[in-house]
Amino acid sequence: MRQYAGFSTAEASNERYHYLLSQGVNGLSVAFDLPTQIGYDSDHPLADGEVGKVGVAIDSLEDMEILFKGIKLDEVTSSMTINASGYILLAFYIALAKKQGADLKKISGTIQNDILKEYAARGTYIYPPKASMRIITDIFEWCAAEVPKWNTISISGYHIREAGSTAVQEIAFTLSNGKAYVQAALNKGLDINIFGKRLSFFFNAHNNLFEEVAKFRAARRMWATIMKDLGATDEKAMMLRFHTQTGGSTLTAQQPYNNISRVTVQTLAAVLGGTQSLHTNGYDEALSLPTEEAAGIALRTQQIVAFESGAPDTVDPLAGSYFIESLTHEVEAAAWKLIEKIDAMGGSVAAIEQGFIQDEIAKSAYEYQRQIESGEKVIVGVNKFQTEEKTTIPVFKVDEHVQSLQVEKLKALKLKRDNKKVAASLKTLHEKALSGENLMPVVLEAVENYCTLGEISDELRKVFGEYK
Secondary structure (H helix, E strand, O other): OOOOOOOHHHHHHHHHHHHHHHHOOOOEEEEEOHHHHOOOOOOOHOOOOOOOOOOOOOOHHHHHHHHHOOOOOOOOOOEEEEEHHHHHHHHHHHHHHOOOOOOOOOOOEEEEEOOOOHHHHHHHOOOOHHHHHHHHHHHHHHHHHHHOOEEEEEEEEEHHHOOOOHHHHHHHHHHHHHHHHHHHHHOOOOHHOOOOOOOOEEEOOOOOOOHHEEEEHHHHHHHHHHHHHOOOOHHHHHHOOEEEEEEEHHHOOOOOOOHHHHHHHHHEEEEEEEEOOEEEHHHHOOOOEHHHHHHHHHHHHHHHHOOOOHHHOOOOOOOOOOOHHHHHHHHHHHHHHHHHHHHHHHHHHHHOOHHHHHHHHHHHHHHHHHHHOOOOOOOOOOOOOOOOOOOOOEEOOOOHHHHHHHHHHHHHHHHHHHHHHHHHHHHHHHHHHHHOOOOOHHHHEEEEHOOHHHHHHHHHHHHHOOOO
């Protein structure tokens, strides 16, 4: 049970983490604000108005120390939803673990680190695809040696589905992206049986219970086939391990309490499909960030399914159902057809560069919306069974002073750190980026010298440029 949370300052998010852990959460999942996700410090002009809004603002190792205050990193697993700047957040986390005296061989968690879906569906990229893939394979290589229990990537279909794809497209595009990462790692000479065990996936749980179960079952079979074909011989390197989040885009601002029922159905789909970890959305998320009450109900929804329903007691409980088995075959066959199309274009990177994946998602999103507006698809409380309603649900607002607090923290940090060490670290980073050496050791050194996220990102912008 891994509830996604993070907002405002590191102090405020730390309080929420302690609350969730006290209520039975098994692992943390960190949401970062948009400036952090695209490599800008809180004092950057483009960060104005966005600091702490959709996640927590993390500018330096100092913020990371506050974020996990009172939480031992060798006693909890953490997932971090971060991509373009994922290498920096991983370095912050490892630097903090070292400060806590943790054994790095025992540290476990996940960085999302899936840049291809950013180009295709989400938009929080920094560098061009080739440079981004280089950073990702550097992370694979470094983690295999230094933090062997760390999941180096969470290949994500979630945002592809949120952008409007179908269930078939979600797994086809996600597994195709997975193939691209594996191929990049193989090209670097890495061992598929080692890095393959540390790949994980992240899927959406949408409203159609049976289609979602079939989707998860098909994805497992397909990934095992893909990894075997790419040379994996260790069964654990062929396993599709995945986290699931219930469908944010399915939640409605109208009659928001209905979202509790939607999330329950989606939770069951994920559990019956065999998810390894799960986040359940708050019922108020079409209105604001979740309040503490909504986050509590979302967690209780998981706990009721886990401890009262019997759904998790049997592996693959719907196996053998004629409908589920035939639907699984149908979903799988359609997904293979899409993957074959992408392979013919030269793989995911080429398909994204040609706009194929983006166009396919856009067509599906348009068709879904058309069906809602025509009434073919019923959304309860939105296009049918509407009521006159006044929304009395309290919404969660992030304090506007968060930005000025973060900017003041940055000013104070830059005055007290050793700025000669900062300059030397950034110079070395620039040199290693040009030479093609693994970037992770020098990024770790830079964050330990309290270089900021923005400074590190900007140094690599000078070498790699920005993707437009």
